[in-house]
Amino acid sequence: MSTAEEIVEAVGGPDNIVSLTHCATRLRFQLADASGIDTPKVESIKGVMGAVPQAGERYQIIMGGAVQNTYQAINELPEMQGRRELTDAELKAAARAGGVRGKFAWIDSFFEFLSDSFRPILGALLGASLFITFMSLMSTLGVIGNWADPRTELPPSWQFVNLLWQSVFVFLPLMVAYNASKKVGADPWVGFAIMALVMLPGFTGLGASEAAYTASVAGSEVTLIDIFGVPLTIFSYNSQVFPPLLMAGLLGPLYKLLKKIIPDNLQLIFVPFLAMLIMLPLTAFLIGPIGVFIGAWVAGGLGAINALNPLIFAIIIPLAYPFMVPLGLHWPLNAVMLLNIQNLGYDYIQGPMGAWNFACFGATAGVLFLAWRDRDVQMRQTATGALAAGLLGGISEPSLYGIHLRFKKIYPRMLVGCLVGGLILGIGGWLTTPVHTQAFVFTSLLTIPAFTNMPLYALAIGAAFFTSMILVIIFDYRTPEQKAAAKLTGDADVPVEAEPRVIVVGDVETNQARQWVAALGGESNILAVEPVAETRIRVEVRDTDAVDAEALRRAGLAGAVQVAPGVWHLVAGLEADQYAEGMRRRLAAVNA
Incomplete structure (x- = not known):
């Protein structure tokens, strides 16, 4: 039986699957009934790194880098092609269950909205970050000048190479608009088209016309032009993510309202038309500027904290991330990093974030060492995949969901590594120069050259990694029962x-x-x-x-x-x- 067949069987068969999607590392099931799933059995399937039961009949299976292939293999199974269609009552029950997320359901929904707006484009962001790292390495070696400074004249060949990463980050608002609109139940291409308006060369070109003028808005000098007597703010929306998120947040309810009041036989034409008629000017005149100012306000607040005490900031960020990532709270910070790069020319958050990431990967390396020593096949497989995803891709989710959140003794060891890395960054930055990066990158081994003061950054993440790893190896991460079970089972696949x-x-x-x-x-x-x-x-x-x-x-x-x-x-x-x-x-x- 293949891995895909075992997974489908373990989650109750094809008839129990309402929907299946995936993110960078996990299969995400919405099930008709998740009560009968045997999680240990799921985790024993070859290739599975872990399983995460969730409220509302949702179930996630961690596959690491193999998630795309497994997702396709599941969808290609004959039983998935001919599965029974769920009744209206079952679909409604699943939908109601999917909304049951605890006392503060809107908070869970909000952060799930943020996560699903970014997760589908993680691959593109990761690929672009490696192009950025390559440009940084060439600049460090003296092959080219400062590639991140727009005043630097690069040779045409290197200008082309520099465009490779910009294809992702310049048009990031369009990608986010598509995903966010899809998440809220609107036509994603309508959301894409609405956001595309403010990114047209003709839109930004309005700011260069003779009728344009400048004014102070919220303490900032902005370019305005009157459109039928109404002032229109002209911004560059390249790399902005708050405006498309706000736009989609309004587009979703509007789409549902239009579908309620427009007859079914007219919806194909008039729902998207009326949605665009309302949202296009609303985004250009109001939502877009509000999103830009919100992002600038958040970035300014974090910048003020960093300016007040960089040492405390360098410690707080790596210590906070282990708790933010499982809740999805880190996505807004990613948006702030992009804004910092656009407005300041550099970002100061990614350095301390690297200390957290490598402390996380170090804990995973410690688990892998113990798994090899105890011949624990299941954990060895999980830790190997998680460590590869972390060190090469900078992705922490396989480590977190596959290992760390399952064994509560890991977190104290990992937090010590975070603290050590943050202290080195903070003290070293005070004595020499702070660690910055001029581009948004995933903090992995491959992206170390993208950071300024590279020796200090490498020292900090190395210390965070080995501190966590050594503490896990010395003090272990398991209870006596779990340790005994691992030693007893040995190479047996138990x-x-x-x-x-x-x-x-x-x-x-x-x-x-x-x-x-x-x-x-x-x-x-x-x-x-x-x-x-x-x-x-x-x-x-x-x-x-x-x-x-x-x-x-x-x-x-x-x-x-x-x-x-x-x-x-x-x-x-x-x-x-x-x-x-x-x-x-x-x-x-x-x-x-």
């Missing part, structure tokens, strides 16, 4: 649960004994039971084929493995003695 379930209701030993005895083939199949090595129970059985190892894990065991013909070890944790006694009493009661 998944280790991140948090073994502990039953605390009623008579614990009796309840667990009943479940485990049944999974071992019943009382008549068990010859002997005894605790061993503090955390394990040794069980001798008559017929190994009657043992259901999967049922044992579902019943709360961290691991179950056959160590010899007719002999099984159950990883029961520090209460192995009590559980073994419970099983013996169960056998004695039945045999009596």
Whole structure:
């Protein structure tokens, strides 16, 4: 059975899948019913780095760099082509469930909107960041002048190379407008067209006409021109992301309203027309300028903090990012970085962000070391993919969702690495020159040349990486039960649960004994039971084929493995003695 087939089966089959999308590293399922999914079983599938159950019948499976191929393979399965269409009642129920996201649902929806507006273009951004790094490296080596300074005259050949990354960042507002409009349920091409208005050469050309004039707006000098007596603000919207986000935020409700009041047979023509009729001038005159000023205000606030105390800023950013990224709070900061580069010519956030990223990757490297030492196949596979995505692509999600958020002991070790990297950047920047970058890049090994004061930056991220890695190796990241399970299973492909379930209701030993005895083939199949090595129970059985190892894990065991013909070890944790006694009493009661 292929990986795609195993995943579809594990999530309840094709008929249980309402929709399937993907981001840079994860398959994102909307299911009709997610209650029956066995997450440990999903995580044991070859190629799967981890699984993240979510509210509202949503389920995410972490695939790392293989996500695109897996997504295509799932959609190409014959059973996905001929799956049953969900009834209206099921679709409505799934939609209602998808909206149930806790006490502050609008906050979750807002950050999901931000994430989905950027995630589909991560590949393009990553590719462009490597072109930027190449230009930075050539400038550092003296092959070309300062490529980021518009006053520098580059040879025509290098001018062309410099255009390669601009194709992404100049037109970034159009990409964001498309994704954001799609996320809110509007026609994404309508959103694209609305944002394209303010990026037309003719639009910016209005600012050069004789009728244009300057005025002070919100403390800034801007260019204005009267259009039918109404002042129109002329900005360069290149690389801006707040305006398209605001535009889409209004376009979505407008689209839904128009679909309600316009008959079905007229919607194809009049919904997009009326939406454009309203949103085109509204974006040019109001939404666009507001978005520019919001971005400038946020960037100015962070700039003021950095100017007040760069050392504190360099520490706060890497310590905050481990908590911001899982919640999607880092996306607005990415927009601020782009604004800094556009307005200041450089950005001061990406350096401290690099300290967080490499502390994260260092923790993953520590996990990989322990997985190799303990011959933990599942974790070795997960950590290898996550580390490659991090060091080469600067993407932290595979590490976070696949490992760090599953093992709560990792975060304290990782935060120490963040602190060390931030301190080095802050103190080093105060003693020498601060670390800046003149372009938006993903903080990976490949983009180190894009940063000024490269030796200081390399020292900081190296210290963050090795601090986290060494702390994880020395102090481990697992509970004693998880560690014992990893050593016991060895090269056997037996998944280790991140948090073994502990039953605390009623008579614990009796309840667990009943479940485990049944999974071992019943009382008549068990010859002997005894605790061993503090955390394990040794069980001798008559017929190994009657043992259901999967049922044992579902019943709360961290691991179950056959160590010899007719002999099984159950990883029961520090209460192995009590559980073994419970099983013996169960056998004695039945045999009596």
